[in-house]
Amino acid sequence: MTNKLQLFQGTTIRSIWDSEKEEWFFSVVDVCNVLSGSQAKDPGAYWRKLKQRLKAEGSEVVTNCHGLKLMASDGKMYATDVLSTRDILRLIQSIPSPKVEPLKMWLAQVGSERLDEIADPEKAILRGADYYRAKGYPDGWINQRLQSIEMRKELTDEWKARGIEQELEYAILTNDMTRAWSGMSVKQYKELKGLKKENLRDNMTNLELVLNMLAEVTTTTISRTRKPETFEESRKIAREGGSVARDTRRNIESRIGQSVISTSNADDKPINRH
Numbered sequence: 001m002t003n004k005l006q007l008f009q010g011t012t013i014r015s016i017w018d019s020e021k022e023e024w025f026f027s028v029v030d031v032c033n034v035l036s037g038s039q040a041k042d043p044g045a046y047w048r049k050l051k052q053r054l055k056a057e058g059s060e061v062v063t064n065c066h067g068l069k070l071m072a073s074d075g076k077m078y079a080t081d082v083l084s085t086r087d088i089l090r091l092i093q094s095i096p097s098p099k100v101e102p103l104k105m106w107l108a109q110v111g112s113e114r115l116d117e118i119a120d121p122e123k124a125i126l127r128g129a130d131y132y133r134a135k136g137y138p139d140g141w142i143n144q145r146l147q148s149i150e151m152r153k154e155l156t157d158e159w160k161a162r163g164i165e166q167e168l169e170y171a172i173l174t175n176d177m178t179r180a181w182s183g184m185s186v187k188q189y190k191e192l193k194g195l196k197k198e199n200l201r202d203n204m205t206n207l208e209l210v211l212n213m214l215a216e217v218t219t220t221t222i223s224r225t226r227k228p229e230t231f232e233e234s235r236k237i238a239r240e241g242g243s244v245a246r247d248t249r250r251n252i253e254s255r256i257g258q259s260v261i262s263t264s265n266a267d268d269k270p271i272n273r274h
Helices: 028-036 045-056 085-094 100-109 115-119 121-126 128-134 139-161 167-182 186-192 206-226 231-256
Strands: 002-008 011-018 023-027 066-071 077-084
Touching (some): 002 100, 011 028, 023 028, 023 066, 023 085, 028 045, 028 077, 028 100, 077 085, 085 100, 128 139, 139 167, 139 206, 167 186
Antiparallel strands (some): 002 011, 011 023, 066 077
């Protein structure tokens, strides 16, 4: 785990990166103090009172709270209540403050998914082009990335139709498919590109995106044809879909004499050209 100090409107919010869960966790006390303005003698007072109220209400936010060691103002490490980005977003709905909306946007910038994109995926896709353009991506890459989003949605819709609903199961299937075509797990692939919370597809080259789309489209088509009834059957199909893209990758590599798997990420100029 990696500790990091994040600045929100000039105020420090302590955070910690969990590489196993690939998730940011934020100090609940720091977030509460930013929103309530109670950063005086007893920084934890507001959170203790809020925690009592949430417990009485049976809120699962308190249940999801973890105790991880963060550095305090005296330079020592103490067990501190932390929440994931998603649970922080739930928590701040309970705190009346004009800073709630700015904090949501801040959380989005440091790695959370936007709430309205979760509620309305189509809206997220439609405004995706402007987002990528603002990030400096060329139009050709943007068009391909938006197409990949559509392919991904078709695949997840197919998995849902097969009774797959848990996020962990989606992650396992995606990992199986990615490993089959790239030779790496999603985590290994992200590490190769120097990524943490960032979206892997946002950091793929054109060729990597095409191969990933081929794996997803093939997996979707096979699943629709065979109509698997169990999770293990879906895992087998995900690996089959990935293997089709793997064979294509190897064919390309044999012709160009180098790997198509790139260490480039969105911060590198080459990703915008190839």
